Amino acid sequence: MARPYLEAHGLYKRFGALEAVKNVHLTLHPGEILAFLGKNGAGKSTTVKMLSGLLLPDRGEVHLLGKNPFREPLALKHLGAVLEGNRNTYWRLTPLENLVYFGVARGLRLAAARKRAWELLEEYALLGKAHTEVRHLSRGMQQKLALLQALIHDPEVLLLDEPTLGLDVETALLMRDKIRTLAQAGKAILLTTHQMEVAEALADRVAIIHQGEVVVEETKEGLLARFAGEHYVLELEEKPALEVIKQLRALGVEGEGPFFFRGNAQALWQVLEAVKPLPLKKVAKGETDLLEIFLKVVGHA
Amino acid sequence: MLDLFLAEFGRNLLALRRYPLELLGAVVTLSVIFYLLFLGARFLAGPGAEFGGRLEAVLVGYLLWTFALFAYTSLSFGLMEEAQTGTLEQVFLSPYGPIPLFLVRNLSGLLTQGLLVFLIAMVLTTLTGARLSFHPGVVLPFLAVLLGGYGLGFAMGSLALLYKRIGQLLGLSQFLLLFLLQAPGTGPFLLLPMAPGASLARGMLAQGAPLDLWGLLVAFLNAFLYLGLGLFLFGRAVHRAKKQGLLHGY
Numbered sequence: 001m002a003r004p005y006l007e008a009h010g011l012y013k014r015f016g017a018l019e020a021v022k023n024v025h026l027t028l029h030p031g032e033i034l035a036f037l038g039k040n041g042a043g044k045s046t047t048v049k050m051l052s053g054l055l056l057p058d059r060g061e062v063h064l065l066g067k068n069p070f071r072e073p074l075a076l077k078h079l080g081a082v083l084e085g086n087r088n089t090y091w092r093l094t095p096l097e098n099l100v101y102f103g104v105a106r107g108l109r110l111a112a113a114r115k116r117a118w119e120l121l122e123e124y125a126l127l128g129k130a131h132t133e134v135r136h137l138s139r140g141m142q143q144k145l146a147l148l149q150a151l152i153h154d155p156e157v158l159l160l161d162e163p164t165l166g167l168d169v170e171t172a173l174l175m176r177d178k179i180r181t182l183a184q185a186g187k188a189i190l191l192t193t194h195q196m197e198v199a200e201a202l203a204d205r206v207a208i209i210h211q212g213e214v215v216v217e218e219t220k221e222g223l224l225a226r227f228a229g230e231h232y233v234l235e236l237e238e239k240p241a242l243e244v245i246k247q248l249r250a251l252g253v254e255g256e257g258p259f260f261f262r263g264n265a266q267a268l269w270q271v272l273e274a275v276k277p278l279p280l281k282k283v284a285k286g287e288t289d290l291l292e293i294f295l296k297v298v299g300h301a
Numbered sequence: 302m303l304d305l306f307l308a309e310f311g312r313n314l315l316a317l318r319r320y321p322l323e324l325l326g327a328v329v330t331l332s333v334i335f336y337l338l339f340l341g342a343r344f345l346a347g348p349g350a351e352f353g354g355r356l357e358a359v360l361v362g363y364l365l366w367t368f369a370l371f372a373y374t375s376l377s378f379g380l381m382e383e384a385q386t387g388t389l390e391q392v393f394l395s396p397y398g399p400i401p402l403f404l405v406r407n408l409s410g411l412l413t414q415g416l417l418v419f420l421i422a423m424v425l426t427t428l429t430g431a432r433l434s435f436h437p438g439v440v441l442p443f444l445a446v447l448l449g450g451y452g453l454g455f456a457m458g459s460l461a462l463l464y465k466r467i468g469q470l471l472g473l474s475q476f477l478l479l480f481l482l483q484a485p486g487t488g489p490f491l492l493l494p495m496a497p498g499a500s501l502a503r504g505m506l507a508q509g510a511p512l513d514l515w516g517l518l519v520a521f522l523n524a525f526l527y528l529g530l531g532l533f534l535f536g537r538a539v540h541r542a543k544k545q546g547l548l549h550g551y
Contacts, residue, residue: 015545076395076396097315
């Protein structure tokens with residue numbers, strides 16, 4: 001696998017008595033989207049701020065393409081960020097002026113920034129609003145512009161904190177497509193969101209932070225498979241007799257039909273034996289989604 | 302860095318073009334304050350009072366004050382506004398680093414500040430009948446005053462970065478600037494920020510004195526000392542703000 005674009009080792013941050021982030025390790029590889037999930041106050045934003053060089057960790061190190069942004073500010077050339085709770089752009093300037101300004105502030109030459117700004121405005125369908133002050137744009141357009149501001153210098157690493165929050169369905173879907181395309185083009189993206197369907201649709205890997213600690217970190221497929229393997233769904237063509245239900249309960253089966261059974265494949269045969277000879281409608285491995293997993297993880301962590 | 306200067310300069314021009322009333326408001330307010338003080342002094346002195354060269358000296362001091370005022374306050378007000386509107390963190394993501402970026406930002410604001418002072422000078426010389434002799438060499442002591450002002454501005458910017466709401470302190474300390482700019486440029490006053498440069502500029506503009514090179518050297522030494530001190534404090538404040546997570550929010 002290619003060398004990670006972003007590496008964080010042993011990040012620790014304390015605010016007074018609160019240990020906000022404890023020993024967090026993260027890596028981001030080229031072309032990868034890591035969904036970084038957690039409840040409010042779990043330590044997501046604190047971690048993102050440390051990754052972007054805005055918050056000095058008490059312990060631990062961050063490397064952006066091998067460089068420490070706290071010691072070498074030039075490392076920030078490799079980073080673009082959409083920060084949640086921020087406007088990210090100047091509301092008294094137009095999208096074009098914002099992009100040119102931030103392009104230069106991120107290290108581009110003036111002419112290059114202007115050229116890139118026009119390209120991005122065209123690609124993201126904001127050309128018609130290039131000369132409109134940002135404060136007059138819709139929320140969706142402002143959010144799109146925030147993403148363009150992060151992209152203007154074509155950085156390898158993107159930190160996107162709630163990039164689709166508050167957007168209408170159409171714009172949110174468009175942003176999802178764009179984020180996916182960016183990853184396909186080789187960007188390493190850390191996506192922080194409370195919208196689990198967004199994370200599930202985009203992520204290659206998932207990290208869940210709870211009370212300042214990363215409690216889960218693995219590929220999305222692996223995570224879904226691991227949690228899906230925990231239960232089976234059983235549906236019968238007719239309602240079982242009370243005796244059968246008692247037997248099912250004794251085996252740990254839940255529900256009134258469909259029935260849910262948590263256990264391995266071998267134990268499932270005992271359940272099937274108990275309902276025999278009733279006609280089966282469906283026996284399937286239970287499917288799960290990221291929301292369910294997230295709730296389980298933060299509930300049990 | 303030149304591109305950054307041009308980008309910042311462009312941003313200033315856009316603000317000037319898009320919001321000309323803000324500049325006009327500053328010209329009117331600052332002109333009215335001086336004119337009212339002038340009328341008050343004339344009333345107290347009696348109808349036949351003649352100010353002689355003192356009017357010019359006071360006017361030059363006042364113009365220097367308006368110039369220094371912007372150098373002194375612009376960074377802090379800028380930081381407070383950006384923290385409030387939520388763009389400060391994006392500014393801190395610049396690979397140039399905050400100190401070079403804010404230095405360039407200050408320098409690029411010179412045109413707006415110069416235009417403001419020029420307009421005020423026009424208004425006040427017309428209203429008061431004062432005669433100012435513009436020697437091109439006066440730009441140098443003005444520059445020294447400005448550098449010292451930026452130094453104090455960075456020191457106040459440190460507080461703005463850490464505590465955000467320092468508007469009252471800025472407002473009150475503006476009057477301290479008046480004292481510094483009217484202080485004589487001799488003896489221990491030479492150690493005060495901006496005082497040597499201001500004294501030199503006053504002499505040249507109000508009394509038509511030639512440029513004193515020795516005085517200019519002292520003025521620049523003083524200016525770089527306070528600029529260096531301001532930058533040092535600002536650097537410490539940036540470190541502390543990053544350590545305590547103070548870049549976000551207001």
